[in-house]
Amino acid sequence: xxxxxxxxxxxxxxxxxxxxxxxxxxxxxxxxxxxxxxxxxxxxxxxxxxxxxxxxxxxxxxxxxxxxxxxxxxxxxxxxxxxxxxxxxxxxxxxxxxxxxxxxxxxxxxxxxxxxxxxxxxxxxxxxxxxxxxxxxxxxxxxxxxxxxxxxxxxxxxxxxxxxxxxxxxxxxxxxxxxxxxxxxxxxxxxxxxxxxxxxxxxxxxxxxxxxxxxxxxxxxxxxx
Numbered sequence: 001x002x003x004x005x006x007x008x009x010x011x012x013x014x015x016x017x018x019x020x021x022x023x024x025x026x027x028x029x030x031x032x033x034x035x036x037x038x039x040x041x042x043x044x045x046x047x048x049x050x051x052x053x054x055x056x057x058x059x060x061x062x063x064x065x066x067x068x069x070x071x072x073x074x075x076x077x078x079x080x081x082x083x084x085x086x087x088x089x090x091x092x093x094x095x096x097x098x099x100x101x102x103x104x105x106x107x108x109x110x111x112x113x114x115x116x117x118x119x120x121x122x123x124x125x126x127x128x129x130x131x132x133x134x135x136x137x138x139x140x141x142x143x144x145x146x147x148x149x150x151x152x153x154x155x156x157x158x159x160x161x162x163x164x165x166x167x168x169x170x171x172x173x174x175x176x177x178x179x180x181x182x183x184x185x186x187x188x189x190x191x192x193x194x195x196x197x198x199x200x201x202x203x204x205x206x207x208x209x210x211x212x213x214x215x216x217x218x219x220x221x222x223x224x225x
Contacts, residue, residue: 007068009034012053014041015219018115018180019075020063024219025176026079028210030089034065038221041120076111079173092173102159103167106152106174110181114148117141118184141188149185149195152178156197164204171205179205183216 011027011034013020027034039062040047047053048060056071057064065072067085072078083092093100116122118141126132126140156166163169166178182202185192192199205211216222 010066012037012039012064013062015216015222017062021180022075022176023063023078024214030082099167103172103174107177110177117144142190145185145190153195175205
């Protein structure tokens with residue numbers, strides 16, 4: 001199977017999914033037109049579990065990005081694919097190896113260390129399998145965000161030049177990953193005062209049209225949208 005750069009892009013996601021939020025940002029930063037198809041993660045037991053969706057994404061997770069007829073999964077892998085498939089559009093990774101490593105390290109700190117411990121299916125398992133009450137589940141979420149953000153803030157102090165993005169002067173995959181996690185942190189009541197560098201990066205990013213348009217509350221499936 002093959003695809004062409006001109007083939008249509010269709011993003012299957014959920015308005016509040018931080019992984020889908022990452023890809024929405026990346027598509028807009030690259031200037032790539034796409035169609036959004038909502039996948040409700042709760043209604044009817046979760047539309048991601050229905051056979052038609054599972055045929056595209058056997059993990060039954062969002063996002064899935066269709067490029068033509070090819071299904072792409074895993075948000076960080078999708079973002080790197082966009083960078084490689086459209087090399088002439090604004091890059092999501094720096095060119096020099098050290099900066100690329102640092103961008104990937106920050107992105108994976110969020111996507112591999114913080115997010116998996118507080119995503120929907122983990123919270124549902126804590127509720128249904130272990131009967132953990134809502135207050136304790138939220139304390140669980142905050143515990144891992146706080147630990148991860150402390151490390152992220154320290155790394156920004158070591159690596160960032162304060163130019164408005166995590167690494168360098170333009171947003172990268174690291175910023176695509178951080179901003180949705182800050183949204184989640186606010187949702188769960190995390191005190192962000194100890195993280196001035198994270199807050200500064202978020203503010204600079206949200207001032208950009210690509211980040212602003214990708215906000216969860218502006219998506220077509222958001223309540224009240």
